[in-house]
Amino acid sequence: MNYPFWNIPYLGSGWVIGIIAIFHVMISQFAVGGGLYLPMAERKALKEGREDWLKQLQVHSKFFLTITGVYGTVSGVGIWFAIGLTHPEATSTLIHNFVFGWAMEWAFFLVELATAAVYYYTWGKIDRKLHLTVGWVYAGASAATLIIINGILTFMLAPGDTWLSVAGTGKEASVFWHAFFNPTYWPSLFMRTAVCLALAGIWALITSSMIDGDEKPALKTTIVQWSVKWPMASFVIMPFAMIWYLFMVPSSQRALLTLGIDTIGQGTFSTVTRIVLVVIITSATIVGVAYQLGYKNPRDFNLGTAISILLLALMATGAGEYSREMLRKPFVVGQWMYSNGVRVRGPVRSVETYNRDGYLKDSMWVWGGDAATTSSYSRGEAIFRGECSSCHTMDGYRPVRQLLAGRDQQNITNFVKMLHDHKPDSPYIKYMPPMVGSDQDITDLANYLNYQVNPPGAAQQTVTRN
Amino acid sequence: MSQSLPVKSIYSWVDERLGLSDIIAFAKHKTVPAHKHSFWYYWGGISLFLFLVQCVTGVLLLVYYRPGPEAFESVRQITYVMHFGWLIRSAHSWSANLFIFAIMVHMFSVFLMKAYRKPREFGWFSGMALLALATLFGFSGYLLPMDELSYFATKVGLQIPASIPWVGPFVAGILRGGPDVSEFTVERFFALHVVVIPAVFLPLLAFHLWLVQKHGNALPPSEEAKPAAQRKSIPFFPNFARKDLGMWLISLNVLAFLASVFPWQLGRQFDALASAPNGIHPEWYFMAPFEMLKVLGNILPGAAGEIAGILIFTLGIVLWLLIPFYDTSSSRGARARNAHYFGLAAIVLLIATTALGYWAVR
Numbered sequence: 001m002n003y004p005f006w007n008i009p010y011l012g013s014g015w016v017i018g019i020i021a022i023f024h025v026m027i028s029q030f031a032v033g034g035g036l037y038l039p040m041a042e043r044k045a046l047k048e049g050r051e052d053w054l055k056q057l058q059v060h061s062k063f064f065l066t067i068t069g070v071y072g073t074v075s076g077v078g079i080w081f082a083i084g085l086t087h088p089e090a091t092s093t094l095i096h097n098f099v100f101g102w103a104m105e106w107a108f109f110l111v112e113l114a115t116a117a118v119y120y121y122t123w124g125k126i127d128r129k130l131h132l133t134v135g136w137v138y139a140g141a142s143a144a145t146l147i148i149i150n151g152i153l154t155f156m157l158a159p160g161d162t163w164l165s166v167a168g169t170g171k172e173a174s175v176f177w178h179a180f181f182n183p184t185y186w187p188s189l190f191m192r193t194a195v196c197l198a199l200a201g202i203w204a205l206i207t208s209s210m211i212d213g214d215e216k217p218a219l220k221t222t223i224v225q226w227s228v229k230w231p232m233a234s235f236v237i238m239p240f241a242m243i244w245y246l247f248m249v250p251s252s253q254r255a256l257l258t259l260g261i262d263t264i265g266q267g268t269f270s271t272v273t274r275i276v277l278v279v280i281i282t283s284a285t286i287v288g289v290a291y292q293l294g295y296k297n298p299r300d301f302n303l304g305t306a307i308s309i310l311l312l313a314l315m316a317t318g319a320g321e322y323s324r325e326m327l328r329k330p331f332v333v334g335q336w337m338y339s340n341g342v343r344v345r346g347p348v349r350s351v352e353t354y355n356r357d358g359y360l361k362d363s364m365w366v367w368g369g370d371a372a373t374t375s376s377y378s379r380g381e382a383i384f385r386g387e388c389s390s391c392h393t394m395d396g397y398r399p400v401r402q403l404l405a406g407r408d409q410q411n412i413t414n415f416v417k418m419l420h421d422h423k424p425d426s427p428y429i430k431y432m433p434p435m436v437g438s439d440q441d442i443t444d445l446a447n448y449l450n451y452q453v454n455p456p457g458a459a460q461q462t463v464t465r466n
Numbered sequence: 467m468s469q470s471l472p473v474k475s476i477y478s479w480v481d482e483r484l485g486l487s488d489i490i491a492f493a494k495h496k497t498v499p500a501h502k503h504s505f506w507y508y509w510g511g512i513s514l515f516l517f518l519v520q521c522v523t524g525v526l527l528l529v530y531y532r533p534g535p536e537a538f539e540s541v542r543q544i545t546y547v548m549h550f551g552w553l554i555r556s557a558h559s560w561s562a563n564l565f566i567f568a569i570m571v572h573m574f575s576v577f578l579m580k581a582y583r584k585p586r587e588f589g590w591f592s593g594m595a596l597l598a599l600a601t602l603f604g605f606s607g608y609l610l611p612m613d614e615l616s617y618f619a620t621k622v623g624l625q626i627p628a629s630i631p632w633v634g635p636f637v638a639g640i641l642r643g644g645p646d647v648s649e650f651t652v653e654r655f656f657a658l659h660v661v662v663i664p665a666v667f668l669p670l671l672a673f674h675l676w677l678v679q680k681h682g683n684a685l686p687p688s689e690e691a692k693p694a695a696q697r698k699s700i701p702f703f704p705n706f707a708r709k710d711l712g713m714w715l716i717s718l719n720v721l722a723f724l725a726s727v728f729p730w731q732l733g734r735q736f737d738a739l740a741s742a743p744n745g746i747h748p749e750w751y752f753m754a755p756f757e758m759l760k761v762l763g764n765i766l767p768g769a770a771g772e773i774a775g776i777l778i779f780t781l782g783i784v785l786w787l788l789i790p791f792y793d794t795s796s797s798r799g800a801r802a803r804n805a806h807y808f809g810l811a812a813i814v815l816l817i818a819t820t821a822l823g824y825w826a827v828r
Contacts (some may be wrong), residue, residue: 143575264545264729265554274726277553281722285715293712297705313721 380448
């Protein structure tokens with residue numbers, strides 16, 4: 001047995017990151033968009049002398065501080081734990097490459113947290129103009145965190161030729177700005193900004209829906225209508241930003257989106273097409289519902305509807321982030337590192353070295369000395385964990401047992417060999433990394449898989465005819 | 467109105483001939499009660515929306531579906547070859563299930579809000595008939611792909627009509643078009659699914675909607691007890707219509723989410739000679755009667771059990787159907803309370819037997 005290992009049955013480790021990240025993105029993008037919403041609303045209130053707005057904004061800023069300062073920060077740290085365990089190699093690449101970027105992110109994050117607290121606790125206690133300035137400082141700092149993280153996230157999809165030319169040489173950080181301002185940087189920033197603005201309005205609808213429309217009709221009407229304008233405006237920009245983004249994505253990755261147009265067959269990577277459909281329909285619905293039930297009918301706008309819109313936004317965000325992650329397949333860092341942490345080329349932990357020396361000699365979760373002495377089954381299991389389990393589980397998400405069902409030992413061996421050979425005409429080459437390792441590794445993995453799919457002792461499935 | 471001149475003149479041209487302004491004025495005049503149970507008013511509209519989705523997707527499927535010996539192959543092509551064929555099929559199947567679910571929610575909410583009382587008895591009867599037709603839509607549509615699951619589930623499902631005393635075997639024989647489920651059955655079910663049932667369903671639906679329009683939304687007893695001045699209402703147009711539309715949009719999203727993330731699968735082609743795969747059972751909305759018949763069959767073995775089951779079940783439905791005559795608009799106290807308990811018991815029984823059924827075939 002090799003320790004430690006990171007094994008999440010049924011759900012798969014990818015989803016551990018996914019669940020935390022989707023939750024985090026919902027809140028962090030609210031933190032950025034809401035950061036602009038608050039001072040803009042405050043400025044409007046001061047300019048137009050709306051005292052009732054200021055009171056409502058105080059309520060909203062408490063909600064804002066709690067949601068972003070508690071749930072946003074905790075889930076952000078959670079992502080680090082999850083990616084460190086699931087993708088140690090990729091996490092290491094990101095840290096080494098963007099040391100300066102992370103430092104900036106951290107600095108702005110501190111400013112963001114501090115000003116959010118100051119903003120809430122100084123309502124009515126400091127000069128109104130100064131209070132508004134605190135709001136603007138928050139808005140600037142939170143926008144900066146997006147501007148930075150966007151460079152790092154988009155880098156993973158399309159690192160750009162300059163970075164790729166020095167990847168693996170140890171001089172990667174010297175081309176920091178090339179990696180940062182990679183081909184998808186601007187369209188992605190544009191798109192994420194639009195999402196942040198939309199979420200600012202959508203979250204604000206939660207607090208404004210709780211205003212009693214019969215008691216304070218003017219306040220409710222104006223604030224609900226003003227909040228609805230945020231997602232409305234953002235959804236006008238969004239389709240254009242999305243098209244621009246897809247245009248900048250490498251064409252091999254873009255092609256992944258079309259795999260599910262004509263099939264739902266298992267193992268064909270058709271899910272991503274379907275998930276993109278969810279993004280489109282939920283986004284369109286948010287606009288429709290927010291306009292019809294919010295803008296046109298502000299006094300009756302209730303918490304139930306506001307929560308429905310928020311849930312739709314959660315669905316759209318989740319589906320959007322999922323699609324973005326899937327667009328990167330078979331890589332975790334585009335053209336450089338496969339989604340199981342194996343490098344495309346280079347002298348360390350790459351396809352070449354693993355094929356030459358065997359996978360277990362330098363695998364992240366295995367003690368090199370043990371590899372040769374354990375059984376074929378244990379070696380196969382270790383290879384499965386290292387090479388397959390960042391995307392597959394045995395019985396849950398992308399279940400290998402089900403995907404290989406009906407194949408016998410020979411057939412499974414041929415399949416593993418096909419993944420190993422990674423020939424250009426293989427249908428899996430578009431979204432699966434090659435299986436790396438020696439001939440012995442192929443045999444060990446195939447043995448292990450065969451044991452799982454066709455357990456010894458289980459009756460061969462026969463079709464009885466009557 | 468800030469409409470431009472051509473739009474205005476086209477509108478007045480049409481208005482003069484069709485009287486649109488009268489309809490709008492009428493709709494604006496109409497009101498819908500607003501209270502804490504208002505949420506349940508949307509379920510009829512949601513059912514209607516899901517029916518419309520099925521009409522549209524059904525017509526699209528009709529273009530490529532071929533009943534008879536090629537049934538499975540044509541569905542295979544729709545699911546695995548045609549662009550977005552899977553989406554249309556998936557939306558059709560999911561909306562069918564959601565449709566029946568929405569009707570059931572609608573029915574139970576009507577029951578518990580006592581909306582079947584005078585003068586809405588015909589609304590209750592026509593609604594029940596529509597539910598019955600909806601399940602027939604489901605039953606006939608389920609077989610059409612002719613995969614392993616639908617073939618064997620239909621075989622099992624036909625046991626329910628077959629167990630009706632005297633006429634049962636005859637009816638089942640007519641439905642099957644022979645001693646066993648075959649391509650003749652598919653052709654019959656297809657005719658039922660796209661011609662016969664719609665021909666009955668559509669006029670009945672029109673009647674049902676006309677009644678809803680004629681009598682308006684019923685007030686639940688708790689609201690009726692309030693003095694008129696305390697009751698709140700909102701205009702049907704645009705306020706209620708807008709909320710209704712919002713609900714339709716949300717339903718569309720639930721449907722799109724289910725259809726995309728859990729696309730309706732297609733099994734292997736049926737093989738009449740093979741043994742049935744494990745865990746074959748009817749669709750969820752037939753699970754309750756199926757399980758009740760099974761349980762009674764265990765208590766009273768043989769034909770007696772079957773007959774008793776059918777009798778009890780029929781009696782239950784008849785009582786359910788006749789509830790407006792028992793719990794009338796003038797009834798207070800015991801009868802109203804009994805009807806309420808009857809409704810709750812029906813819900814519990816339905817959920818319990820369905821759960822039991824799934825537990826048994828797990």
